[in-house]
Amino acid sequence: xxxxxxxxxxxxxxxxxxxxxxxxxxxxxxxxxxxxxxxxxxxxxxxxxxxxxxxxxxxxxxxxxxxxxxxxxxxxxxxxxxxxxxxxxxxxxxxxxxxxxxxxxxxxxxxxxxxxxxxxxxxxxxxxxxxxxxxxxxxxxxxxxxxxxxxxxxxxxxxxxxxxxxxxxxxxxxxxxxxxxxxxxxxxxxxxxxxx
Amino acid sequence: xxxxxxxxxxxxxxxxxxxxxxxxxxxxxxxxxxxxxxxxxxxxxxxxxxxxxxxxxxxxxxxxxxxxxxxxxxxxxxxxxxxxxxxxxxx
Numbered sequence: 135x136x137x138x139x140x141x142x143x144x145x146x147x148x149x150x151x152x153x154x155x156x157x158x159x160x161x162x163x164x165x166x167x168x169x170x171x172x173x174x175x176x177x178x179x180x181x182x183x184x185x186x187x188x189x190x191x192x193x194x195x196x197x198x199x200x201x202x203x204x205x206x207x208x209x210x211x212x213x214x215x216x217x218x219x220x221x222x223x224x225x226x227x228x229x230x231x232x233x234x235x236x237x238x239x240x241x242x243x244x245x246x247x248x249x250x251x252x253x254x255x256x257x258x259x260x261x262x263x264x265x266x267x268x269x270x271x272x273x274x275x276x277x278x279x280x281x282x283x284x285x286x287x288x289x290x291x292x293x294x295x296x297x298x299x300x301x302x303x304x305x306x307x308x309x310x311x312x313x314x315x316x317x318x319x320x321x322x323x324x325x326x327x328x329x330x
Numbered sequence: 331x332x333x334x335x336x337x338x339x340x341x342x343x344x345x346x347x348x349x350x351x352x353x354x355x356x357x358x359x360x361x362x363x364x365x366x367x368x369x370x371x372x373x374x375x376x377x378x379x380x381x382x383x384x385x386x387x388x389x390x391x392x393x394x395x396x397x398x399x400x401x402x403x404x405x406x407x408x409x410x411x412x413x414x415x416x417x418x419x420x421x
Contacts, residue, residue, distance in 0.1 A: 147397070148401060149395035149397055149398065154398075158398065158402055162401070162402070162404060166408065166409060169405075169413065170412070172413075173412055173416050176413060177416045177419060181419075199352065199353075199356045202352055206345065206349060206352065210344070210345040210388075213341050213388045214341060217341070311389055314384050318385060318389075321377055321380045322377055325374065326377075329356070329373050330359075330374075
């Protein structure tokens with residue numbers, strides 16, 4: 135706490151710097167956003183339990199499990215980038231950030247591939263309640279990942295220009311919080327939409 | 331200010347945990363012949379476990395001031411109330 139208090143831009147109320155508090159506030163609103171989507175899914179599925187398609191038969195689970203693993207790996211590389219930024223290890227900060235951007239882009243690529251094949255198999259947003267809710271939830275999540283990749287590309291470019299040298303890790307930590315949150319939402323979505 | 335309040339946790343260990351739990355989830359969903367409600371509970375338990383690992387270690391909530399922790403979990407009861415409220419549509 136003493137550390138946070140002397141840090142420039144510290145929020146005296148929460149004991150953390152203002153940018154981090156701002157990100158957590160945004161993430162709190164994001165929890166409610168995804169709750170609306172997941173909550174509607176649960177309610178719609180409860181209401182139509184007999185006619186609901188079996189997700190493990192409709193969707194490509196092995197492919198998505200691999201994609202889940204890619205996103206988990208990108209979360210680890212992100213947290214390693216944060217640790218490197220804290221330790222002022224510029225070389226590894228750049229390597230881990232690059233790895234995170236690449237794996238984030240891979241996730242979006244695999245999701246596009248998944249959509250392409252689902253649409254080819256005539257599973258569309260218009261294919262009943264499961265189709266609409268599936269594309270709404272995974273689409274909004276994919277949009278979040280895409281925005282994360284854009285933000286992290288910016289952070290990576292800044293890292294290559296030495297913007298986080300001298301232990302200035304705040305920018306890396308804040309974008310990391312967003313990235314881990316997106317990973318966390320995917321963990322829930324993967325279970326609720328694909329496996330259950 | 332390059333010093334930290336805490337030593338870095340073992341992130342690779344968390345990564346292995348997450349990978350193993352994901353594999354267990356897929357196995358449980360595909361192979362097990364558990365009754366449906368037990369299957370759902372098991373999968374939700376594994377998902378919450380993974381989510382907690384991410385929040386506590388990757389988002390380092392475990393090492394944050396308590397006030398930030400309260401701030402971060404504040405929307406969760408609201409989320410539960412939200413879902414319960416919509417569930418009333420289906421008595």
